Amino acid sequence: MERTLIIIKPDAVQRQLIGRIITRFEEKGLQIIASRFMHITRDLAAQHYAVHKGKPFYDSLLNYITSGPVLVLVLQAPGVIAMARKLMGKTFGNEAEPGTIRGDFGASRGFNLIHGSDSPEAAQYEIGLYFNDNELVNYHLANEHWLYGDN
Ligand code: DAT
Ligand code: MG
Numbered sequence: 001m002e003r004t005l006i007i008i009k010p011d012a013v014q015r016q017l018i019g020r021i022i023t024r025f026e027e028k029g030l031q032i033i034a035s036r037f038m039h040i041t042r043d044l045a046a047q048h049y050a051v052h053k054g055k056p057f058y059d060s061l062l063n064y065i066t067s068g069p070v071l072v073l074v075l076q077a078p079g080v081i082a083m084a085r086k087l088m089g090k091t092f093g094n095e096a097e098p099g100t101i102r103g104d105f106g107a108s109r110g111f112n113l114i115h116g117s118d119s120p121e122a123a124q125y126e127i128g129l130y131f132n133d134n135e136l137v138n139y140h141l142a143n144e145h146w147l148y149g150d151n
Contacts, residue, residue: 003125005082007115010068018071024087029147033075034136040066072130078148084116
C-alpha cells in the first residue's frame with residue numbers, strides 16, 4: 001500500500017484551514033495513518049528540503065516552513081502520492097486550478113498551504129523524518145472494499 005507525507009503548512013494553520021484541507025483528503029477516501037502537530041526546527045527543515053539546497057528560494061523556504069506550527073500527516077491508499085498531489089494542485093495558488101486545495105484557498109507566490117511527497121522514494125525519506133515506524137497506525141477502514149475495490 002502506498003503512503004505519502006503531507007504537511008499542512010504555517011499559513012494554512014494560521015488561516016484556520018486545517019479542517020477544510022483534511023476534509024478534501026477524507027472525501028477522496030485517503031486513509032490517515034499518522035499525524036503530528038508540531039513546530040518544525042531549522043535542522044529538520046534542512047533535512048526535509050535537502051534537495052532544494054543551493055536554489056535561490058532555499059532560505060525563504062526554510063524561513064516559511066519554520067515560521068509557525070504545522071500539521072504533519074501520513075496518508076495511505078493505492079496511488080496516494082499522485083492523488084494527493086492532484087488534490088493539492090500546482091505549486092502556487094496563483095496558478096493552481098480551481099477545485100484544488102491551492103487553487104481554492106491560495107493566491108500567494110510563496111505561501112502555498114501544503115506539502116505532499118512527489119515520489120515513493122521521497123515519501124519514504126520524508127515519513128522517516130517525522131515518524132517512527134511504530135507511530136504509523138495499522139488499521140483497516142471499514143469501507144475499504146468499496147473505496148479501493150478495483151485497484
Ligand atoms: P511542490 O511543493 O509543488 O512539490 P517543489 O517541490 O518544486 O514544489 O518546491 C518545494 C517548495 O519550494 C514549494 O512548495 C515552494 C518552494 N518553491 C518552489 N519553487 C519555487 C520558486 N521558483 N520560487 C520560490 N519558491 C519556490
Ligand atoms: Mg515537492
